[in-house]
Amino acid sequence: MVTPKLESHYSVLALISGVAFCVGGGLALCFLAGVIARQSWLNSALYACAAVAFGVALIYSYRLLTSKGHVVVSLDATGFRDTRLARTVIPWSAIRSVSPYILYKATSSTGVALTIDPAFRRGFSMRLGARLFNWTNLKFGSVVYVDTRTLDADSDEVSRVAASYLSTRT
Numbered sequence: 001m002v003t004p005k006l007e008s009h010y011s012v013l014a015l016i017s018g019v020a021f022c023v024g025g026g027l028a029l030c031f032l033a034g035v036i037a038r039q040s041w042l043n044s045a046l047y048a049c050a051a052v053a054f055g056v057a058l059i060y061s062y063r064l065l066t067s068k069g070h071v072v073v074s075l076d077a078t079g080f081r082d083t084r085l086a087r088t089v090i091p092w093s094a095i096r097s098v099s100p101y102i103l104y105k106a107t108s109s110t111g112v113a114l115t116i117d118p119a120f121r122r123g124f125s126m127r128l129g130a131r132l133f134n135w136t137n138l139k140f141g142s143v144v145y146v147d148t149r150t151l152d153a154d155s156d157e158v159s160r161v162a163a164s165y166l167s168t169r170t
Helices: 012-035 041-066 118-122 128-140 155-168
Strands: 006-008 073-075 079-082 095-101 111-116 143-147
Touching: 006 155, 012 041, 073 155, 079 095, 095 155, 111 118, 111 155
Parallel strands: none
Antiparallel strands: 006 073, 073 079, 095 111, 111 143
């Protein structure tokens, strides 16, 4: 039986829609802050949220402009690799399970949950951005969430390919 190899890139449509959503939200927040005539904590909070929205739009724009042809998530015989998560490959021997996960009140799965062996987790070096969003998962457990919303492969496809590799390992 031949196990399939999966290479996933950023989805251009998802990145463009993310830029549009963040810019639109940032403009709406700036408008609301401008409507509030007096200087208050709410005015400052609205401008701060608008700055965060514009920052996220810049990150999406940067990914859109620089990621052409770059593989973000790859699954092959060596293991699971997500360039947003770590520089190294997570070997299949260190992965206990891969399953799709559904965010709170979502209707479909938005990513995959990797359950990693605790012995491997202690020596696992994550990138700074991944640590900021996964700090609770790696501090209190051995599950790492990989978001597939901006990728051209959905979570079901990633789970299916990963399950084929997990079933063939020794």
